[in-house]
Amino acid sequence: MNNKEKLDEFQLFKSILTYSIDNSNHESNKSLEIIGLNSEVFFGSDLYCKRLKTEQHIKTLIDSSDGLIKIFGNPGTGKTTVISKVLSTYKINSIVHKVDFKKIIEVEKEKFHDINTLISYVEKSVKDFLIGKCSNAGISRTLILDFFLETKNEKCKSHILKNGQFNDLRSEILDQYYRHNIDKSKTFKDWRKTWEPGGFFDELWSKLYRSLLAENLAYYIKNSENRIENIAVFYDNIDSIFDDRIRDNFCNAVKKIQSKSSDSIITLVSLRTNNPSAQELKDNGTFKTEPVYLNYKEFLRKDFLKEIEKKYPNRKLTGKEEYFLYKKHYSIQNEIFANNILKARINFLKSKLPIISKKYDLDISLIEKLEELFFSLLDDKRLGPASSDLSNYDRREGIELLVEFSKYLLNNNVDLADPAYDKMVLESHFYFWIGENNIIFDDSLKDIFEVFQDWEKDSANIFGCSTDHLLLSLIANETDPSSENYEFEYSVKTKVSAIVNKLESIGIEENDVKKIILRLYKKKDQKLGLIELSEFYGIDSVKHINSEFEIWLTPRGINYNMFSSLKFSYLLSILCKHEKKNIKYFWPNDPLNKAAFELVIKFLQDVAIMHISGLLKIKEQVSYCKPNNQDDYWLKFFVMNFCNITSVRKKYKYYLNFSNIIRSHQAFIFKLINSNQEINDVDLMHYHGKYDILKSKFEVLVDKILENSQLPEDLESYFKII
Numbered sequence: 001m002n003n004k005e006k007l008d009e010f011q012l013f014k015s016i017l018t019y020s021i022d023n024s025n026h027e028s029n030k031s032l033e034i035i036g037l038n039s040e041v042f043f044g045s046d047l048y049c050k051r052l053k054t055e056q057h058i059k060t061l062i063d064s065s066d067g068l069i070k071i072f073g074n075p076g077t078g079k080t081t082v083i084s085k086v087l088s089t090y091k092i093n094s095i096v097h098k099v100d101f102k103k104i105i106e107v108e109k110e111k112f113h114d115i116n117t118l119i120s121y122v123e124k125s126v127k128d129f130l131i132g133k134c135s136n137a138g139i140s141r142t143l144i145l146d147f148f149l150e151t152k153n154e155k156c157k158s159h160i161l162k163n164g165q166f167n168d169l170r171s172e173i174l175d176q177y178y179r180h181n182i183d184k185s186k187t188f189k190d191w192r193k194t195w196e197p198g199g200f201f202d203e204l205w206s207k208l209y210r211s212l213l214a215e216n217l218a219y220y221i222k223n224s225e226n227r228i229e230n231i232a233v234f235y236d237n238i239d240s241i242f243d244d245r246i247r248d249n250f251c252n253a254v255k256k257i258q259s260k261s262s263d264s265i266i267t268l269v270s271l272r273t274n275n276p277s278a279q280e281l282k283d284n285g286t287f288k289t290e291p292v293y294l295n296y297k298e299f300l301r302k303d304f305l306k307e308i309e310k311k312y313p314n315r316k317l318t319g320k321e322e323y324f325l326y327k328k329h330y331s332i333q334n335e336i337f338a339n340n341i342l343k344a345r346i347n348f349l350k351s352k353l354p355i356i357s358k359k360y361d362l363d364i365s366l367i368e369k370l371e372e373l374f375f376s377l378l379d380d381k382r383l384g385p386a387s388s389d390l391s392n393y394d395r396r397e398g399i400e401l402l403v404e405f406s407k408y409l410l411n412n413n414v415d416l417a418d419p420a421y422d423k424m425v426l427e428s429h430f431y432f433w434i435g436e437n438n439i440i441f442d443d444s445l446k447d448i449f450e451v452f453q454d455w456e457k458d459s460a461n462i463f464g465c466s467t468d469h470l471l472l473s474l475i476a477n478e479t480d481p482s483s484e485n486y487e488f489e490y491s492v493k494t495k496v497s498a499i500v501n502k503l504e505s506i507g508i509e510e511n512d513v514k515k516i517i518l519r520l521y522k523k524k525d526q527k528l529g530l531i532e533l534s535e536f537y538g539i540d541s542v543k544h545i546n547s548e549f550e551i552w553l554t555p556r557g558i559n560y561n562m563f564s565s566l567k568f569s570y571l572l573s574i575l576c577k578h579e580k581k582n583i584k585y586f587w588p589n590d591p592l593n594k595a596a597f598e599l600v601i602k603f604l605q606d607v608a609i610m611h612i613s614g615l616l617k618i619k620e621q622v623s624y625c626k627p628n629n630q631d632d633y634w635l636k637f638f639v640m641n642f643c644n645i646t647s648v649r650k651k652y653k654y655y656l657n658f659s660n661i662i663r664s665h666q667a668f669i670f671k672l673i674n675s676n677q678e679i680n681d682v683d684l685m686h687y688h689g690k691y692d693i694l695k696s697k698f699e700v701l702v703d704k705i706l707e708n709s710q711l712p713e714d715l716e717s718y719f720k721i722i
Contacts, residue, residue, distance in 0.1 A: 451610075
């Protein structure tokens with residue numbers, strides 16, 4: 001009989017892949033405890049990708065200068081790890097205080113919109129930490145106060161003179177001493193012994209101690225007989241502060257506090273490279289420290305664009321194309337770097353398995369299967385990047401997502417060794433899984449099926465195109481990155497007023513626009529949805545959305561708008577989600593067959609009618625709001641602002657979202673033809689042709705709308721191709 005405790009192989013696998021120095025739950029994670037992984041083991045093994053040059057640079061800054069050390073870098077570039085590694089070497093004769101904003105809920109309160117309140121909070125948190133250190137070392141408040149009262153050192157005098165409140169209270173106490181000691185019969189210390197506990201003088205003495213600031217305590221610890229060389233405060237995960245105003249206030253608070261404590265406390269902060277708050281974090285003359293930038297640009301090949309230009313000598317790349325090529329190349333190098341670390345972690349786990357299996361019930365073969373499947377998904381050209389985007393570039397969340405998807409595949413006996421289960425089938429499983437589990441939008445976004453159902457019930461009063469998708473596309477177009485900006489992870493911001501004005505131009509009222517923004521933005525669990533605003537707290541209704549707020553898409557929002565919503569496999573999963581009867585035909589066994597294509601095409605026939613209805617309304621509204629323009633102005637205006645431009649074609653009608661969906665599906669068919677999937681090529685080309693007919697019929701009607709020609713009376717019969 002096996003009395004061993006059963007281990008969860010998936011949890012074990014996930015725990016080691018997502019282990020991080022700054023995650024509050026990891027040090028107490030049972031799985032990590034079983035395999036013996038902690039921060040000391042982490043830094044002492046090959047699990048940490050050493051950056052010796054950067055580590056030495058940060059160490060030199062700590063040793064040679066008092067002041068502010070700024071470490072900038074995009075998510076996942078190793079800011080926390082590198083800083084923690086350096087600070088871990090300062091265990092002897094140093095004090096390190098780490099403030100992790102992932103773990104501090106208190107700072108998210110709206111009261112910290114007042115910068116002075118935030119300065120007091122930050123100051124108190126450091127001071128309380130240092131008081132604790134003094135208390136643990138048996139250092140009394142009297143010992144600290146006597147250090148400053150009796151000092152003959154000019155540098156020490158200069159330091160304490162900066163604390164106006166302390167000096168006022170000191171003057172008051174000394175004045176009382178001289179009044180009560182006219183004959184000079186008692187020393188100051190002897191006079192103190194005559195105070196009644198809790199009396200006036202004792203309370204005045206307590207006030208004097210409370211007036212000491214964090215930098216005064218730090219100065220005492222460094223310059224008394226305690227022989228402490230460095231006191232460092234490390235503010236980590238500042239970007240975890242959701243509210244822009246609080247984050248900006250925090251950066252300014254650090255700047256103001258640090259300008260006072262540059263002779264006693266070294267402050268380290270980690271921020272995303274181009275976070276707007278970083279612009280406020282500047283030296284103000286009391287100290288000078290150049291920022292430390294962490295990125296993967298060291299891995300970029302400088303000549304990769306020239307190789308592309310040689311390949312296409314007659315075609316000059318646009319600025320936007322260069323931007324996305326840089327982004328793609330950067331992502332590839334980033335993945336190589338990250339994969340090496342992940343594989344080192346898996347090897348560490350595998351080295352421990354034989355010992356663990358003697359004590360626990362563990363299926364080692366399952367972990368081996370999981371390893372193979374996980375890295376297959378991670379390396380997939382579509383699923384790997386999708387997992388990152390769907391997780392808003394949170395690398396650990398993306399890893400967890402792929403482990404959970406691997407679990408789904410293994411539990412449903414999807415055998416990737418079977419030639420039938422090629423990459424296209426895998427992608428279909430993936431989009432079914434994220435659709436079924438609401439991983440993209442938590443039901444806050446109306447998917448295309450819901451939009452169509454609403455329109456069918458009340459086509460006269462409901463917009464023919466999905467207002468949610470129009471909003472996302474408009475924000476994407478309004479925040480398109482400039483061609484000269486190669487900071488790869490972030491977009492430009494626009495204002496709510498700009499979004500409202502454009503949507504009003506096509507007939508959607510301001511209040512309705514703000515309702516959509518609220519639904520796609522505000523999340524119950526305080527995680528960001530598809531949209532971000534420059535304010536986070538207090539946005540509980542439409543009236544709280546100020547027109548001057550900045551607005552932009554999260555990575556998850558970009559993924560859905562530009563990619564997921566156009567995919568055949570995602571649309572199929574949406575249909576199966578709403579019409580449960582279809583799931584048994586397509587998942588988990590065979591998501592790609594004739595019935596699947598017919599189901600999607602039949603649905604798109606209906607969607608085509610809905611889009612034509614929407615274009616008619618848009619034409620009427622734009623022509624009314626902006627008269628005296630060319631006949632095709634309304635369509636150009638619509639395409640420029642509300643459509644995803646994913647094609648290189650020049651005719652603007654090809655940019656229409658419905659046409660884009662169809663072209664995306666046709667591209668999917670061509671990929672299937674070149675894959676191992678056992679769908680007859682003749683059948684695939686048959687459906688490719690059906691899509692061609694549907695697109696052609698749709699664009700013919702767009703031309704008729706442009707020309708003010710009569711449309712067919714029975715659009716349902718007109719679009720019927722299956």
